[in-house]
Amino acid sequence: MLVLDTSDLPVGDRIGAFEAVAAGAGGVSSVEVEEPEGTVWQRLELWPLGPLTLFHTQGTGMRVSRSPRQARRDALDTVAINIHRQGSGGFSWTDHHQRIGPNSATLQHMPAGYEYWWSGLGSTLALMFDTERLGLPEEAIRAAIPTLEHSPVGQLLINHVHGLHGIADRVATGPEADALASATLELVRAWVVSVAGDDATRRAVATETLLTRVLAYARVHLREPDLTPQRIAWAHNTSVRTLYRLCADGGLSLEKWIVRRRLEGARSDLAAPSHAHRTIEAVARSWGFGNPAFFSRRFREAYGTTPGEWRRRSRRGEPSWRPPPSAHGG
Template sequence: MLVLDTATMPVAERAEAFHAIASGESGRCSIEHEDVGDRLWKRLEVWRFGPLTLFATHGSGMRIWRTRNQARVDSTNTISVITQSTGDGAFSWNGYQQRVTTGGLVLAHKTAGYEYGWSGPGLSVAFMVDADQLGLPEHMVRTAIPMVASSSMGPLLLSHIRAVHGDADRLAADPGADAVGEATLDLTRALVASVAGDRTTRRAIAEETLLNRVLAYARAHLADPFLTPQRIAHVHSVSLRSLYRACEEGGLSLEQWIIRRRLEGTRRDLAAPEHAHRTIEAICRSWGFTNAGYFSRRFRDVYGTTPRLWRRRNLPFS
């Protein structure tokens, strides 16, 4: 949901308006903008997913920081995961510095203070949650801050955040929005535990978060025709039996879940004007279907029409 676009505001009010919104949404902070006057531009979108708030900040270069003194006078104790979708970001905390490219993310703890920013046009997507909701000891979170860049869980969480952001308006309005937030927290717990937890903690969190990690991995690899339960089990270092048990306890069939997500993707693309030049077979293959006949049958079974008729109905001039 769009909460601010300074392009529609008087130049003199832009910096103050952005600071007011940023402070209101995430707590006390200091902000320095790279550009001034009519070159200063910020667009801020915010979505709620149960206990989690997702932010997308798009615009000219900036630097935002939170000191420990600022954190002390706030009533909230939050944890954030910050990503950079456009441009290169820079994160610093307690002497630790990290360049944040489009392939990375950082973990920030509000009460510890931190600084984040980028130069030139950029888009940062981040989420924030109360530390209590994450359910991990504070010392573990702080230990993980300079280590998450090396975690094998990072790419999985990053892919998940981008998928949620890409469909945020629809997902935030869906009855399952709270579940999206809980899944994100599970992946964040796994990220922290992977680099800062002891063996017992890592094992416990791995078991608790297995299903959400599996679904996030499957969602990120839907286009791969070789995505199989055997491969998923291997990637997550569990037996096929344990994988199926986790899915059964979660009330789903993994194979059917994958097929349904792929069908949803093809259905969207078939009705999208930007894909009107592509053949139906090309679209179905781009979502991991290797057999056009099988795809057509499953599409008709689920949606009650053929892919061709669905496309014709939604793209009458195709």
Template structure:
């Protein structure tokens, strides 16, 4: 949901509008813009996935800060996770005396109740972040605080980053969908796993690793769906488990791994076949880009899933968009 676009405001009102929205939505008390009002631009969108609030902030360089002493009472018990979108430069993140440069591959963690934090970038930047109550992570605040400077050493950081980007990519469609709650739960699981992987005691770390294993597997699979060599052996090896354990895990969750992968690939190919932006590509090239190396196999699976051939579906989609 769009909550601010300064392009629609008079130049004299832009900074105050940004400051007001940042304070209301994120408890930010300090906003510094790199450009004068007539050249600044900010676009802020917000979605709610159950208890999780997702933020997308895009525009000219800025610095946002939340000193501990000025925190809003209702946001004091929250934890924020911040990321910098790929292709939009590097951001500066600071929390509890720790400083880190965030490009497209890192995350910043800010526990509001015990630490001030700041975030900003130069040039044109884009931040995708989320906020949630600490109580939902079911972790001691000292553990969360201890994790802040160690996240770059966790293998879970990259997995959580993938999850955040998937949430943003489909936010308009999924935030009002029944799947919003499970998506929030999966994101919280990954956040919990990220924190304890670098700051939890051994027993807690092992327990959370096991609790979040299936979620981590699915995020990994989604990230590598397009790769033809995405085999059960590769998935199991990436998570330090045997193929037998992987199959048992999926069976416990009521998921057939191979069928799940094929269905997600078919859905991705179906969307691209209908997209005007992919009209220049052949059916076979789109199939290959989604991991189907044999055109005949793709066509058969596509017809079984959707009741038409890929070419028929593409013609119907084009006719529908033209009418």
């Protein structure tokens, strides 16, 4: 949902408008821009996802900060996760200073204040939510901030947030928003605890978030034909038996979950004009289906039609239909 695009505003109003939106939506107390008023550009979108808010900010160079004085003056006790996408800049918190570039992640705890900036054209994705949602001691959260860039969970979280952004318009008002928010919070908890907290806390959170991390890993590697339960178990330092029990306790079959997500991806590609030049077999293979007959059978079971007919209907612009109820199980 678009909140602000300064290119739509008169030149003299652009900086002030961005300062007002940044203060209201993100708790920022100061904004400095790199470009003169005539060439400054900032665009801000946001989507509510249950208890989370997802922001996408892009534009010319800027520095935003939340001063300790501002933090003491208001009662905003929130956490912000920033996934930097474009440009180079930096992040400062107390005596911690970190260079940031594409595909880096940082955490801000609002009661402590921070500075975040980039030079030239840049963009970032940010998640904001109440600190209490993490269910972690404040000391553990703050202790993690300087070392999170070294966490083995960081890349998983980055990929997950990129994925959320890709579907935000479709899920923000849907029934899945709360479930997606819960999964995201579990990943953030695992990220923080992976570098902070005592051993007992780390073990407890690792156990609690294992299914979320398993499914996030599977999403990242969904197109790879060798994505097997054995590989997933090995990547998470657990046994296949434990993995199956974990999934069963979560109410799903891992193999069916993987097949369903691959079918969704293939179905989308088959309907997309940008993939019209590719054969059905090539699309299926790109989503991990090495056996064309197996792909066609599972596609028909899930969507009540063949891949070829689905592609023809999509090209004719005919309305799609919901898959039969049996396709949602597992």
